[in-house]
Amino acid sequence: MHLEIMDNNNTKYIRVARSYREFSKEENKYKVRKKTINIGPLSKFDDGKPNFIERLKASFKAGTPIIKELEPYVSKEVNKEIYNFQIHEGTDECIGHPKLFANLLFDKLMDEIGLTSYIGSYKKYDKINYDVLGFSKLLIYGRLLNPQSKIATVNQNKDYYNEIIDEDSYKYNVFDTLDFMYKHKNAFFNRIDQVLRKKAKRTTNVIYYDVTNFFLYSDDTGYEFDDEGNKIYHSIATPGVSKENQKLPIVQMGLLMDEQGIPISIEAFQGNTLDHLTMQDSFNNSVDYLKDKKNRYIFVSDKGIGKGGNPRFSVINGNGYLVSKSVRGTTKADKKWITSDKDYVYNGEDFKIKSKTYEKVYKLDDGTELKSSEKMVSYWSKKFYNREYEEQKSFYDTLRQIIESPESFPSNRLNNNKIKKYLKKQVLNDETGEIIDSDKLKALIDIDKVNEDLSLLGWYSIITSETYMDEREIIDTYHNLVEIEDQFRVMKSTLDTRPIFVRTDEHIIAHLTMCTISLILLRLIQRKITLKFQKTLSADRIQSALNKWKVEKLADDYYRFNDIDDSDLKLILDSFEIELPKKLYKPIDFRTLKSNIKLS
Structure with missing residues (x-):
């Protein structure tokens, strides 16, 4: 039939x-x-x-009609096709040119998160006369599959089956595309947020926030001096403390993440901006949903960002906070409460926990006061103790050697800031930094301070406005912050976000925006795998698998897929219900694949 x-x-x-x-x-x-x-x-x-007609005929022929009315007439024994074609020596068909096919999945994801239609509408609104959608796709897909420079990424266009932009496109429009991304950054993240709330059940009752930095492959950081002699930098890229200890300009990036581990939005800052000074601008400039006073959330971050006025900022705006608190840097009273064995509840010998609740008073801008409650959770873990001790072991061994053999350590080695912390100040020359009497060095090490430091290993404390939460829920919520650290790791490794090669502030921010959108697509793929099969794949394995998903032209318009039996690639395809029977394909078959991808 x-x-x-x-x-x-x-x-x-x-x-x-x-x-x-x-x-x-x-x-x-x-x-x-x-x-x-x-x-x-x-x-x-x-x-x-x-x-539709081509897809309908192909599905009927395959025995899986896309309309149920045809099911009674499907042949129960589908005749397997026999391929007959010839390849002649000396023709181009003798040479294989496998083409990337993963953009089929990326296209569908871009459609689903609303970016395809959004970029199209902004192109019309901005009266753009080049293929800004195509260039945007090349930048995002290239970052996912094969991160390279902007021009090299445009040159990857020929690597895809069905090239993304026209062959005669002006490749330097890629930099115009960066200007476009910069201009509409907030609108893009807002659109993605709206779609994910509707289609992917995004929740933001808890919002995780952290900061990292990326170094630039440039030392061009122009500056001038103000009236007080301070350097005023012209660029967002400034000297700062790079996470990789690179002596190059850096830019700070704050990242907001939802409860499902998917980025919400980003904000960029000058490289010399302290981490805790980024939080308020990042939340103020985030997506519309979070700026709506009706939508309360709990801000979660580490002790570096949870200090200063950030808890106050959360409370006076009707939100909550849950942040770690430095045990070593806390008040003497809190330190005494934390280390006192009173009221701790033990879980075997390796873990103990307790909490207390007290009143907080915040002064408002109009001079009035806002009273609130705060809960502090303190806990000690043998696992964390062992980990901290191993991380610090070589340093404590050095202190022990100084105590036992002071003559073997010249004074210049003791100028190390970390060691200075444990030297008694009364014997240190403030002008030169040298030890006055090296013979008395053993007495100069503050043993009490060393012992106090050792006694605080394994102790942690968390403070929160959410006094109704029990201790375990508070700890578990905070520990989910580790996922945002993985986001940064993926950006710096798999997506190769740094070093940044573009120079202007607009292009730097656009680069970070593009990399974050790529990360969102990657996280959606991982989430789909997890929901479908209760397992996941690392970002590196997904990148490697999708690079294997290629199609190769044979002859007479026949094509075959490469490596679809690869276990990682098969897991990804199965997650999206992409069925690729073992057969040769015609271009008409490819047209039906994208429409059949299941994303919900």
Whole structure:
């Protein structure tokens, strides 16, 4: 049986036709006859997606019709196709040129998070005359598959099956695309947020926030001096403390993350900006949903960002906070409470926990006071103690050697800031930094301070406005912050976000925006795998697997997929219900794949 589309009085109908042979006595020979069954008007079944008739015929032939009315007429034994084609020596078909096919999945994800239509609408609004959507896709997809410079990424266009931009496109429009991304950064993150709340059940009752920095492959950091002699930098890229200890300009980036581990938005700052000074601007400039006073959230971050006025900022804006608090840097009273064994609840010998609640008073800008409650959770873990001790072991061994053999340590080695912390101040020359009497060095090490430091290993404390939460829930919520550290690791490794090669502030921010959108797509793929199979793949393995998903042209317009039996790639395809039977394909078959990808 096969499908036919019949035209009757300008109305198209779907019918099933079966050909058979019948002997004609009049003509004394067999004649081919055809029996047809009318299914109904085409308009009744058309799903409105491209190439419906071709997809319908292909699905019927494959034995899996896309409309149920055809199921009774599907052949139970599908005849397997036999491929007959020839490749001639000396022709281009003798040389394989596998093409990337993962952009099919990326295209679908871009459609689903609303960026395809959004970029299209802004192109029209901004009266842009180049393919800004195509260039945006190249930047985002290239970062996911094969991170390179901007021009090199544009040159990857020919690596895709169905090139993303026209071959004769002006490649330097990629920098115009960066200007476009910078201009619409907040609108893009806002659109993604709206879609993920609706389609992916994004929740932001808890918002995780952290800061990292990225170094630039440039030392061009122009500055001038103000009236007091302070340097005023012209660029967002400034000297600062790089996480990788690179002596290059850096830019700070604050990242907000939802409870599902998917980035919400980013904000960029000068490289010399202290971490805790980034929090308020990042939240003030974030997506509309978070700026709506009706939508309360709990801000979660580490002790470096949780200090200063950030808890106050959260409370006076109707939100909450849950941040770690330095045990070593806390008040003597809190330190005494933390280390006192009173009221601790033990879980074996390796863990103990307690909490207390007290009143906080915040002064408002109008001079009035806002009273609130704060809960402090303190806990000690043998696991954390062992980890901290191993991290600090070499340093404590050095202190021990100084105590036992002071003559073997020249004074210049003791100028190390970390060691100075444990030297008694009364014997240190403040002008030169040298030890006055090296013979008395043993007495100069503050043993009490060393012992106090050792006694605080393994202790942690968390403070929160959410006094209703129990201790375990507070700890578990805080520990989920580790996921945002993984976001930074992926950006710096898999997505190769740094070093940053562009120079202007606008292009630097656009680069970080593009990398974050790539990260969002990556996280959505990981989340789909997890929800479908209760397992996940690392970012590196996903990148490697999707690079294997290639299609190769053979002859007579036949194509075959490469490596779809790879276990990681198969897991990704199965997660999105992308079925690729073991067969050769025609271009018409590819058109049906994207529409069949399941994302919900």
